Amino acid sequence: MDxxxxxxxxxxxxxxxxxxxxxxxxxxxxxxxxxxxxxxxAPGTVLPSQRVxxxxxxxxxxxxxxxxGLLEAEGWLESRxxxxxxxxxxxSVGEPATEGRLASFGTRDGGIDLSxxxxxGLSAVAAAAGELSAEDLTAALAxxxxxxxxxxxxxxxxxxxxxxxGLPTSAEQxxxxxxxxxxxxxxxxxxxEPGDTVIVEDPTYRGALExxxxxxxxxxxxxxxxxxxxxxxxRLAGHVRPRLVYLQPSLHNPTGLGMDxxxxxxxxxxxxxxxxxxxxxxxxxxxxxxxxxAPVSLAGLLPPAATATVGTLSKLFWGGLRLGWIRASTxxxxxxxxxxxxxxxxxxxxxxMLAVKLLRRLPEARxxxxxxxxxxxTETERLLRDQHTGWRWExxxxxxxxxxxxxxxxxxATAQLARRAGVLIVPGPAFSAVDGFRHHVRLPFADxxxxxxxxxxVLVDCARRSRWTQSFRGDTAAGGPPVLPP
Numbered sequence: 324m325d326x327x328x329x330x331x332x333x334x335x336x337x338x339x340x341x342x343x344x345x346x347x348x349x350x351x352x353x354x355x356x357x358x359x360x361x362x363x364x365a366p367g368t369v370l371p372s373q374r375v376x377x378x379x380x381x382x383x384x385x386x387x388x389x390x391x392g393l394l395e396a397e398g399w400l401e402s403r404x405x406x407x408x409x410x411x412x413x414x415s416v417g418e419p420a421t422e423g424r425l426a427s428f429g430t431r432d433g434g435i436d437l438s439x440x441x442x443x444g445l446s447a448v449a450a451a452a453g454e455l456s457a458e459d460l461t462a463a464l465a466x467x468x469x470x471x472x473x474x475x476x477x478x479x480x481x482x483x484x485x486x487x488x489g490l491p492t493s494a495e496q497x498x499x500x501x502x503x504x505x506x507x508x509x510x511x512x513x514x515x516e517p518g519d520t521v522i523v524e525d526p527t528y529r530g531a532l533e534x535x536x537x538x539x540x541x542x543x544x545x546x547x548x549x550x551x552x553x554x555x556x557x558r559l560a561g562h563v564r565p566r567l568v569y570l571q572p573s574l575h576n577p578t579g580l581g582m583d584x585x586x587x588x589x590x591x592x593x594x595x596x597x598x599x600x601x602x603x604x605x606x607x608x609x610x611x612x613x614x615x616x617a618p619v620s621l622a623g624l625l626p627p628a629a630t631a632t633v634g635t636l637s638k639l640f641w642g643g644l645r646l647g648w649i650r651a652s653t654x655x656x657x658x659x660x661x662x663x664x665x666x667x668x669x670x671x672x673x674x675x676m677l678a679v680k681l682l683r684r685l686p687e688a689r690x691x692x693x694x695x696x697x698x699x700x701t702e703t704e705r706l707l708r709d710q711h712t713g714w715r716w717e718x719x720x721x722x723x724x725x726x727x728x729x730x731x732x733x734x735x736a737t738a739q740l741a742r743r744a745g746v747l748i749v750p751g752p753a754f755s756a757v758d759g760f761r762h763h764v765r766l767p768f769a770d771x772x773x774x775x776x777x778x779x780x781v782l783v784d785c786a787r788r789s790r791w792t793q794s795f796r797g798d799t800a801a802g803g804p805p806v807l808p809p
C-alpha cells in the first residue's frame with residue numbers, strides 16, 4: 324500500500340481550519356473526506372499516524388484521533404492493527420491535487436501572502452509596449468500567427484543572448500515557451516518516462532518537483548549547490564543510471580546561492596565523464612545581486628547534445644509576461660515542439676514581439692532589479708535581527724527570498740499555524756524530493772507593502788508554538804491562532 328507523508332498531506336490540506344464552521348476535528352475530517360471524494364488522495368492510501376500528522380498540522384493528537392474516528396464511523400477510513408489507517412475512496416478518478424509551487428497561484432484568500440517570491444513588473448514593459456507600432460503589427464498580421472517554435476526574431480534574439488554569454492547557439496536550438504514552468508513541463512514530457520530515475524538537488528525548485536512527480540519520475544536527491552553534490556553524483560552514478568540530472572547552477576531556488584567557478588567545473592567534469600543528460604534551469608539567473616552580465620552557462624562545459632537550458636524573461640521583467648525558452652540540440656527542440664503543439668500552437672505573438680524589444684533593455688533592467696533587491700534584502704535582514712528571532716540564513720547571491728532555518732521549529736506546523744492567522748508561507752519540505760528541511764521556510768523579502776514586517780511577529784510566534792506542539796501537551800497546543808498586529 325502507498326503511504327502519504329504527513330508533510331505532503333499537510334500541504335494538500337491548505338485552509339482546512341479556516342473553511343466552514345465547527346470544531347477542529349470535524350473540520351479536519353471534512354477536509355480529509357473531500358480529498359478522498361475528489362480522488363486527490365488515492366483509495367487505499369495509508370494515512371500518517373495520528374501523532375505525526377498532529378505535529379505537521381500544528382494541532383493536538385486528540386484532534387487527529389477524533390477526526391480519524393469520525394471518518395471511520397462514516398466508512399471513509401479503515402483501521403487495522405499494525406497496518407495503520409487506510410483511506411477509502413468514492414470511486415471517482417481525477418488528477419492528483421497540486422501541493423507544491425503551483426498551489427500558490429490563484430488561491431489567495433486574504434491576509435498576507437508570503438507563499439510566492441514573484442516580483443512586481445518593471446516600467447520597461449510598459450515602455451516597450453508603447454514602442455510597438457502599427458507597422459509592427461501589420462507585418463505580423465501578414466502571417467497566420469501560428470509559430471510553434473516561436474517568433475523567428477525572438478529565437479534569434481535569445482540565441483544572441485546565449486552567444487554573448489559565451490555559449491555558441493543558433494536560432495534553431497531555441498524553443499519559445501509560455502514561461503519557464505511550461506519549459507520544464509515539456510522537458511519532463513519529452514525526455515522522461517514514468518519510472519525513470521531523475522537526480523535533483525535537495526532542496527530544489529518545487530515547480531520542477533511537481534512536473535517530475537506528475538510524470539511519474541523516481542527522484543533521487545543530492546546536496547544542493549556545492550562540490551559535495553558533485554562528489555555524491557560521482558559515487559551514485561555507478562549504482563543508479565539516471566535519465567537526466569536537474570540543476571540550478573546560476574542562481575538556486577530556494578537558497579538564492581550560485582555555483583562558483585571551481586564548483587561549476589567539478590559538476591561539469593562528473594556530468595561529462597558519466598555521460599549524463601543535464602537540464603540546466605537558469606530561470607532565476609537574471610536576479611543576481613552582484614552581476615550585470617548574462618549568466619555563465621554550465622552547458623558551455625558539456626557536450627552540446629547532452630544539455631537543455633531553461634531561461635525566462637518573466638522573473639526579471641514581469642510575471643504577467645509569460646515568456647520563457649529552452650535551448651537544446653535541434654533534435655530535442657523538434658521533439659519538444661511537437662509536444663507543445665498538442666498544448667498550444669503558439670505563444671502569443673504580440674508578447675513575443677514585446678520580448679524582442681525587452682531583450683535590448685536587459686542591462687538597465689538588471690541594474691534596477693539589483694538595486695531594489697539589495698535594498699529590500701538589507702531591510703529584511705534588519706527586521707529579522709530586530710525581532711531577535713535566532714533564525715539562521717546565508718546571505719543569497721540573488722533571487723527574491725531567504726532560505727531560513729528556524730532551529731527547533733517544525734516548518735509544516737509553523738506554516739499551518741500561520742495560515743490560520745492569515746499568513747501564507749511555504750515550509751521547507753515543499754522544496755525537497757524526500758520531504759526534508761523540516762526546520763526551514765522560504766521567506767520572500769522583495770515586497771514593498773510592509774507585509775513581511777506585519778507578518779513577522781506572527782511567524783515568530785507560530786514557530787514558537789510549533790515547538791510546543793511537538794511536545795504533545797494536549798488540546799492547548801491547538802488553541803486559537805495568534806492575531807495579526809494592526
